[in-house]
Amino acid sequence: MAHYTPMIQQYLKVKAEHQDAFLFFRLGDFYEMFFEDALKASQELEITLTSREGGGDEKIPMCGVPYHSAQSYIEQLIEKGYKVAICEQTEDPKQAKGVVRREVVQLITPGTLMEGRGLNDKENNYIASVTPFADNTFGLAYSDLSTGESKVTLLSNQFDEVLNELAVLGAKEVVIPSNFNGELQKQMRDRSAITLSFEDKDGTEESFSSLLLDLTQNKLKQTAARLFHYLYRTQKRSLDHLQSVSTYQIQQYLKIDYFSKRNLELTETIRSKGKKGSLLWLLDGTMTAMGGRMLKQWIDRPLIDKHEIIRRQNLVDTLIQHYFERQDLREKLKEVYDLERLAGRVAFGNVNARDLVQLKRSLTQIPFLKEIVRQFETEEAVELAEQLDPVEEVTDLLEQAIVDNPPLSLKEGNMIRDGYNAQLDQFRDASRNGKTWIAQLEQKEREKTGIKSLKVGYNRVFGYYIEVTRANLHLLQEGQYERKQTLTNAERFITPELKEKEALILQAEEKIGELEYELFTNIRETVKEYIPRLQSLAKNASKLDVLQCFAQVSEERRFVKPQFSEERRIVIKDGRHPVVEKVLNSQEYVPNDCYMDSEREVLLITGPNMSGKSTYMRQIALIAILAQIGCYVPANEAVLPIFDQVFTRIGAADDLISGQSTFMVEMLEAKNAITNATQNSLILFDEIGRGTSTYDGMALAQAMIEYIHNRIGAKTLFSTHYHELTVLEENLPKLKNVHVSAVEHNGKVVFLHKIKEGPADKSYGIHVAQLAELPNELIARAEEILQELEAEPMPQPSAVAIKEEYHEPSGQLSFFDEPKEIDQSHTPSAKEKRVLEQLKKLDILDMTPLQAMNTLYELHKKIKS
The missing domain is CATH 1.20.5 (Single alpha-helices involved in coiled-coils or other helix-helix interfaces)
Incomplete structure (x- = not known):
């Protein structure tokens, strides 16, 4: 690097330590980027690419952004999955000998955002770490730096579990050791476009040892420690808001894999990838950002603990019965800001005076919330009320210290109340009286000289001055003022008395700014001591918010309280798909029943396309999920078992990223269900086998039905267009045929969307094509071909013999009668x-x-x- 200038050498040394990030290198009022960073940033940010001399043979590519507007550019890069290293001047240029010292003060990454548009108010921003172990298990820890929550778990030797957990969390960044398997890295990147970062340290350090006290297993400690090493190394500041790491097991919750979550559109729709049209969209009547995040967490992880589900149900029931109190709660919750992220910003050091005013206003609502909840008098409500800690010490401090409408910048002053600090009051008095004296001086000098346009002004170069226009100079007596500056149309003067007051005023104003900032910093440090209590309050206020939201939605949408069956019975009367019902007019939605018990484990659903088979299947799953998050359900009556897992195979979609066809995706999702489901699971299979030839598909569909029926015993809804499979009811005692009814009217099909017992009699495929408005000529030709085909004697499928012992080897499945022996003597014409x-x-x-x-x-x- 010897031929480069000292400044470029400094840049290259810092860049060498942050090769995977854009280096924002502070030069005066700009953050500059050089070399490859400049070429890439100019394209990504659409900013002008220039060049500069750097000591080498050629000019160095360069681009830059103003430091005061850098945040928006940083956010653009983070949204695209990049990292940004902020390199600031850490030495006063006046005292520097040679090049000013510069250091990276923070590394901003997709998983470490603390503010800005990259953070969604109602979504967590998780960064995770994955640690592989010698026994082929994996440790997974995750944290939301903006809220401080951290959790860790151990996963089995199937890497699919890691991928699924990362997808459920929506992790933006994953920290792994540098020797992590390359193929597994590729799978993580391909599955969800995650940003990967590397950290090899996994030992416990004093800076975060207190966060790991609850972890007893070394594997869990190593996994969490790797994440904290990365966070402390990149953020280079206080992370006092990070909460103690808690452990969890995925078996503690209703397990819904990534594919099933997507198929059921729990938090986003398949088509638009947006929230609107999802279950989360339907339910989200939360009044706070932190409540919105907790609602999403509950949907992602429904409970399997019946006791805890019933506790939530009881609170929902109480809130439904107290309509007016619930509306009061909603109004008060509206005034509660994001306590979790405010606490995070206090610890992080980027909180401003307006944030603290928001914190104070939020805390003043808590006593009202507490009083309303306490009035309900149920055991669960009284317990929740006691957990709403108003943290009065913080409220009192902020009320005494911070003005109601402080400026945005901490350097402007005017944020500390009069009376809070005696020294500050003295300085303010000097400043205010001095300015009053200046105004009085101006009036006195006008009267004394008779110059009405005379004014006392101020600028940063000359300080205070008396300004007289040229036209009035003749009115001044010789030596009356000391000349200071000559302008085109005026002269500026000073007096000894004016300079004396100027020194007093400016000294006071300078000290006011310094003292206000010092006082604000002390207030922030005091508030930091209460962060654990603020975080606990945030969790309980969020829980109250979600429960009132359940009550509100349940009442508005006519949901009922579900009961839980120990005998694994499903009894749903007039069940509805809650999202479809909302999108349609509720008057137009056709409700349906579902009954399943120990003698009725598999429902084989037939019926035409567009008749509502998929909607019916999805609504059963959504009713089960709603019940297990503690909400009421869309039905007139609901009795359900508590499911341990939900598996779905609904819809057809190629996985283009990993190069898998529709059929392969279908088989992989089916395999996931069949290998992991238990008797207590819920399986939804829609049109299995349609991605291959008719007979292959039919054979696979039948084999799957038999396997689930004989081996697993899970509650299963299996829709199909293979009407030949309906004969399985004769041989599989726990399988029942149902169908979605449709009728023909004037040559057109009318879907009734009603589930009835027995198999469907027709598929109505050509009628559906007609509804899709295919050309009339094509429709007519299809009907002609259909009539000819139906006139031909076709080999009739017969039920394949069902083996009682399914594991015994069997020959090729035969769907047709054995063909007659061919006459070998026949010679083709x-x-x-x-x-x-x-x-x-x-x-x-x-x-x-x-x-x-x-x-x-x-x-x-x-x-x-």
């Missing part, structure tokens, strides 16, 4: 040979079903004529 040649040349895999049908029809005509 010339016409038959031509047809056979045409058959050989066909590329079946490259044909659409319609093309295949037409080709088959043409060949059939030739062979018959």
Whole structure:
């Protein structure tokens, strides 16, 4: 680097330590970037690329952003998954010998955002760490730096569990050791476009040892320690708001894998990836940002502890019964700001006076909330009321110290109340009296000289001065004032008395600014001592917010309180899909029943496309999930078991990123359910096998139904277009046929959306095509082909013998009667040979079903004529 200038050498040394980040290098009023950073940043941020001399043979690429507007540029880079290292001057330029010393003061990454538009108010911003162990298990820890919550768990030797947990958390960044398996790194990046960071230290250090006290296993300590090493190394500041790490096990909650969560559209829709149209969108009547985050956490992790579910239900029940008190609660909660993130900003040191005023206003609402909840007098309500700690010491301090409308900047002053500090009051008195004296001086000098336009002004260069226009100079007596500055149209003067007052005023104002900032810092440090209590309050206020939201939604949408069955019974009367019901007019929605018990474990659902099979299946799952988060459910009556897992295979979608076809995705999701489901699980399979040939698909579908029926015993809803499978009811005692009814009217199909017992009698495929407004000519041709095909004698499928001992090896499944023996003496005619040649040349895999049908029809005509 010798040929570069000292400043560029300094830049390169710092950049060498942060090669995976954009280096924002402070030069005066700008953050500058050089070399590759400049080339890339100019494209990503659409800013001008320039160059400068740096001592080398060629000019160095350079671009920069003003330091006062850098935040928006940093956020743009973070949103795109990049990291930004902030390099500030850490030495006074006046005292520097040579190049001013500069150091990286913070590394901002997707997982360590503390403020700005990159943070969604109602979503956590998690950073996770994953640690592999020799026994093939994985430790996973995660933290939200903006709220301070941290958790850790151990996962099995299946890396899919790690991927699923990261997806459920929505982690933005994952910290791993540098020797982490490369293929597994690729899987993490491909699955959810996560930013990967590296940290090899995993030992406990004094700076965060207190956070690990509750962890007894070394694996858990190592995993959490790796995350904290990274956070302390990159943030380089106080992280006093980080809470003690708590352990959890995924088996403690209703397990919903990533695919099922997506298929059920719990927190975002499949199509738009947005919140609108999801279960979260339907339920979110929370009044606070922290309540919104807790609601999402509850949906992501429904309970399996019946006692805790019933505690939540009882509180919801109480809130429903007290309508007016609930409305009061909602109004008070509206005034509560994000206590969790405010506490985080206090610890982080980036809180301002307005944030502290928000904190004070929030805390003043807590006694009212506490009193309202205490009035309910139920055991759960009284306990929750006691947990609402108003932290009065902080309220009193902020009321005494901070003015009601402070400025945004901490350097402007005017944020500390009069009377809070005696020294500050003295300085303010000197400043105010001095300015009064200046105003009086101006009036006195006007009267004395007779110059009405005379004024006393101030600028930073000359201080206070008396200004007289040229036209009035003749009115001044010789030597009356001391000349200070000559302007085009005026002269400026000073007097000894004016300079004396100026020194007093400016000294007071300078000391006011310094003292106010010092006092504010002390107030912030005092508030920091109460962070654990503020975080505890935030959790309990969030819980109250979510429960009132459940009560509000349950009452508005006519939900009922579900009961839980120990006999694994499902009894749902007039159940509805809550989101579809809201999107449609509730008057138009057709409710449906569902009954399942120990003699009715599998429902085989048939019926035409667009008739509502998928909606029916999803609504059963959503009703179960709503029940297990403690909410009421959309039905007139609901009795449910407590499920341990929910698996779904609904909808068709290629996984283009990993290069998997629709059918492969279908098989992988089916495999996940079949290998992990237990008797207490809920399985929803929609149209399994449709991604391959008819007979392959039918064979796989039947084999899966048999396996689930005989081996697993899970409650299963299985929809299919293979009407031949309905005969399985005769051989599988716990399988029952149901169908979605439809009728024909004037040659058109009318969907009734009603689930009835028994199999469907028709598929109505051409009618659905007609509803989709395919060309009339095409529809007519399809009906013609259908009539000809139905006229042909087709081999009829027969039920395959069901093996009682499923694990015994069996031969190829046979869906058709054995063909008659072919007459080997028959010699094909010339016409038959031509047809056979045409058959050989066909590329079946490259044909659409319609093309295949037409080709088959043409060949059939030739062979018959």
